[in-house]
Amino acid sequence: MNAAASPDDTLIRIRGLTTVLNGKKVFDALDMDIPRGRVTAIMGPSGTGKTTLLKHITGQMHGDAGQILVDGRNVPDLSREALYALREKIGYLFQNSALLTDFDVFENVAFPLRQHTKLPEVLIRNLVLTKLQAVGLRGAAQLMPSELSGGMARRVALARAIVFDPMLILYDEPFVGLDPIALNQVLKLIRTLNETLGITSVLVAHELEAIKQVADHIFLIANGKVVAQGDPRTIADDGSPWTRQFFGGDADGPVPFQYPAGDYAEALGFPRSGA
Amino acid sequence: MNARIERDNVVTQALGQIGNCGVFLLQILAAIPRSLRYGRETVRQLWFVGAMSLTIIMTCGLFVGMVLELQLYHVLSMFGSTSMSGTVVAIATYRELGPVVTALLFAGRAGTAITAEIGLMRATDQISAMELMAVDPLAYVAAPRFLAGLVAMPLLCCVFCALAVFGGHLVGVSWLGIDNGTFWSNMTATVDVWQDIVSGVIWKSLAFGAVVALIAVYQGYTAPPTSEGVAYATTRTVVASSIAILALDFVLTAFLM
Amino acid sequence: MSQRKSYAVGTGLFIVLGFAALAYLATQTSSVANRQQGASYTVDAQFENIGQLKERAPVKIAGVRVGQVQSIGLEPGKSVADVKLAIDKRYADIPADSVATIFTSGLLGDQYVGIEYGHSKDRVADGSKLALTRSSEPLEEMLGKFFGAGGAADNIGGSYRVTARFSNVGSLSAGSPVKMAGVPIGQVVSVQAEPAKLDALVTLAIDNRYNQIPDDSAAAVFTSGLIGSQYVAIQPGGSPDMLKNGDEMILTQSAMQLEDLIGKFLVNGSGSSDGKQGANPPTPPAGKH
Structure with a gap:
């Protein structure tokens, strides 16, 4: 909260973001400040537009x-x-x-370098191997993407994402489908990259336990707004019905179990009560 | 009543597709200058699109030439002019069969591959990944494939025609016993470089190459990012390309010949 | 990197193969040689009727292509076609009194301009005019020649009989016409096989009016048009003695097979230098064989 207060420490500042997709209001005057040099997690029920928010940040969607x-x-x-x-x-x-399925692991990581620089081959090789070493996959440089497991592929993608030493990394659901070992490896990497390189990290994820280990700050969004934010250890205790349902994992609450529908009795063909 | 509405929808859908395709063509053309620095990618696509299609093009060219010669021999033998059969094989191939059959095969072999590849790249977020790596997918994915199709088609068509003439020679001279000298002299006396080879083989196949490559890239690029969507897009590539090739062939023949 | 290099090599091979195929098509199977427009000079020729002659049609001498038709126009004020011929500089030695004729390649083929050399010492120059021309004959006239003149001789004043031996008479039969210079002068009386000599003995009845036929004249079995009936053509010789009743004609030329004939037309066009042959293709002169 303190980080967000100072403008210099805010890398991403979102003000009044409103987006309507197919008649549905995905964001409704959303405000959000993402602090520089921290790991920030964006959480929320499925379908609240977390990935869409990332696409807004990268300019893929407006x-x-x-x-x-x-x-x-x-x-x-x-x-x-x-x-x-x-x-x-x-x-x-x-x-x-x-x-990129056409290239092996090495060329995948080297791809941004080849596209944006004219570095000599030796330097490219060193840079790529350094990044692969960082994610622990230097030995897999010659494998094709189809030969990698899900966890390995994600680490290669991470190596590719950091090959330019970016100021910001956006993680879209980095923990989905990983076994506990791979999950911990990715967690460790996110933490290490943040600490050693000072890269600002933004995670979109559902896994509360994993987020608690890595994130400095959590935003909970629902209904197109930030409904709660704060430190991972305390956010669940702020007493709002959103956090109680989300972190408690209740089936029904502010996020309804039932998708909005007409009157149930009427749909089944029963006469309305009193008619 | 319902049927009419549906047909209207099909018509408007088709028109919409053509319009989108035209806009997409402009986007690709605009991206071509930017794609020049991905020359290696164009070369690589030329390999996949062109060189990998050689086998089917050569085989089909050979058989088309052989069967044409066989048919013509039996018809022309009624008039005692079997030695003209090679000439007819050459002219028919250069003007129509070469460009059209090559383009149809090209749509089936290379067009579907392009659509499926781009569709899968989109389905697996590779296109988005490129955008996010600040690599313009129009310049890196679409334009090289379009250019490769544009370059590969005339070359493939030349190979097809050469093999067709060779096939005609094989059947006519080696098998049916037409005189070798008259076979060639008739052909060289009748086939015209501009009329038959340049405006037939070259211009037509260039136009067909552009159309097939555009349709293939467009269908891949706009395919819904699901396996079902990619499968549909691949089918549409073949159907739309075939219709476009034959319709364009008529227009080109009317203008060029 | 090695992966990329192999693509480059393979793609290069593909491009080379494509261009090789194009070069093959252009040089080996087409008239690229005929296309080459080297240095040429222009000669005018005026025709009363050019038939189907088109621009860029070949100009031939003795069947050899020497140039092409550059332009076709109408002579102002006259019902005469003005044809400009572009002739290759290599063929500069064309006599000024040469004859330009419009020929047809075969019966239905394309038309071209044939030039027959004259005897003048003067040579045609750039921009000069070929005064002697022969126009295209419309197909109808040609067909009329083949078929229309096929009637039998009127046989007024009796006839005399001569015989001739052919190794092959084709479909010649009794009643077929006998013609000289295309005019019927008699008819075939009988066609018999000669078992001893293994050839056909043909008896001709020739009208008595035509009794001035040299006895060394040649008899040939010809066909009217491409698919017409066959007849015997007499080509006069140079002997002072004339044919008499009961004589045998020694010089004969047998029927050509239809297949050979068609083959000749379509293969050679009317590539021969002989003008009459061009106008009247199915009757190659016997003297040439």
């Missing part, structure tokens, strides 16, 4: 109103070139890793 300031620049206003320049400073880890 909201209908509001500002998204990343490092002081408003993403929706950026030209193509400026947006691409900004993206070079952002690493993005996809849920399904999104490795």
Whole structure:
């Protein structure tokens, strides 16, 4: 909370973001400040637009109103070139890793370097092997993406995301489908990268236990708004019905068990009571 | 009543697709200057799209030439002019069969591969990943494949035509016993470089290459990111390409010939 | 990297193969040689009727292509076609009194301009005019020649009989016409096989009016048009003695098979230098064989 208060320490500042998709209001005047140099987690029930929020930050999607300031620049206003320049400073880890299937592990990690620099081959090799070493997969450099397990693929994708030493990494559901060992490896990596390189990290995830180990700050969003935020150890105790349901894992609550529907009795063909 | 509405929808859908395809073409053309620095990628696509299609193109060219020669020999033998059969094989192949059959095979072999590949890249977020790595997928994925199709088609068509003439020679001269000299002299006397080879083989196949590559890339690029969507898109590539090739062939023939 | 290099090599091979195929198509199977427009000079020729002659049609001498039709226009004020011929500089030695004729390749083929050399010492120059021309004959006239003149001789004033031996008479039969210079002068009386000599003995009845036929004249079995009936053509010789009743004609030319004939037309076009042959294709002169 203190971090967010000071503008200098805020890397991403979202103000009044409103987005309507297919007639449904995904974000309703959303405000959010993501502190620099910290690990921030964005949590929320499925379908609340957490991944959509990441896409807004990278400029893949544009909201209908509001500002998204990343490092002081408003993403929706950026030209193509400026947006691409900004993206070079952002690493993005996809849920399904999104490795390029045409290339082996080495070339996948080297891909951003080859596209944006004219570095000599020796330097590229050293950089790529350094990053692969950091994620523990230097030995897998010659494997093709189809030969990797889910956890390994995600670590390769992480190596690719950090190969340019970005200022910000966005993790989209980094823990989904990982066994406990792989999950801990990824957790450790996120923590290490944040501590050693000072990279700001934003995680979108559901796994509360994992988040508690790694995040400095948690936002809970629902119904297009931030409904709760704070320290991972205390956020569950703020007493709001949202946090109680989400962190308690209740089936019904502010997030209804029933998808909005008409009158049940009527749908089954029974006469309405009193008629 | 319902049927009419549905048909209207099909028509408007088709028109919409054509319109989107045209917009997409402009986007690709705009991306071509940016894609020049991915020259290696274009070369790699030329390998997949062109060189890998050689086997089917060569085999089919050979058989088309052989069967044409066989048919023509039996018809022309009624008029005692079997030695013209090679000429007819050459002209028919250069003007129509070469570009059209090559384009249809190209759509089936390379077009579907392009659509499926791009569709899967989209389904597995590789396209998004490129955008986020500040690599323009139009310039890195779409334009090289489009260019490769544009370059590969005329080359493949030339190979197809050469093999067709060779197949015609094989059947006509080696098997049916047409005189070797008259076979070639008739052909060289009748086939015209501009009329038959340039406006037939080259222009037509360039146009077909552009159309097939555009449709294939467009279908892949706009495929719904599911396995079902990719499968549908692949089918649509073949159907749309085939219709476009034959319709365009008529227009081109009317203008070029 | 090695992976990429192999793509580059393979792709290079593919491109080379494609261009090799194009070069093969262009040089080996097409008239690229005929296309080469080297240095040429222009000669005018005026025709009353150019038939189906088109621009870029070949100009031939003795069947050899020497140039092409550059332009076709109408001579102002006259019902005469003005044809400009672009002739290759290599063929500069064309006599000024040469004859330009419009021929047809075969019965239905494309038309071209044939030039027959004259005897003048002067040579045609750039921009000069070929004064002697022969126009295209419409197909109808040609067909009329083949079929229309096929009637039998009127046989007024009796006839005399001569015989001739052929190794092959084709479908010649009794009643077939006998023609000289295309005009019927008699008819075939009988066609008999000669078991001793293994050939056919044909008896011709020739009208008495035509009794001035040299006895060394040649008899040939020809076909009217491509698919017409066959007849005996007499080609006059140079002997002072004339044919008499009961004589045998020594010089004969047998029927050509239809297949050979068609083959000849379609293969060679009317590539021969002989103008009459071009206008009247199915009757190659016997003297040439």
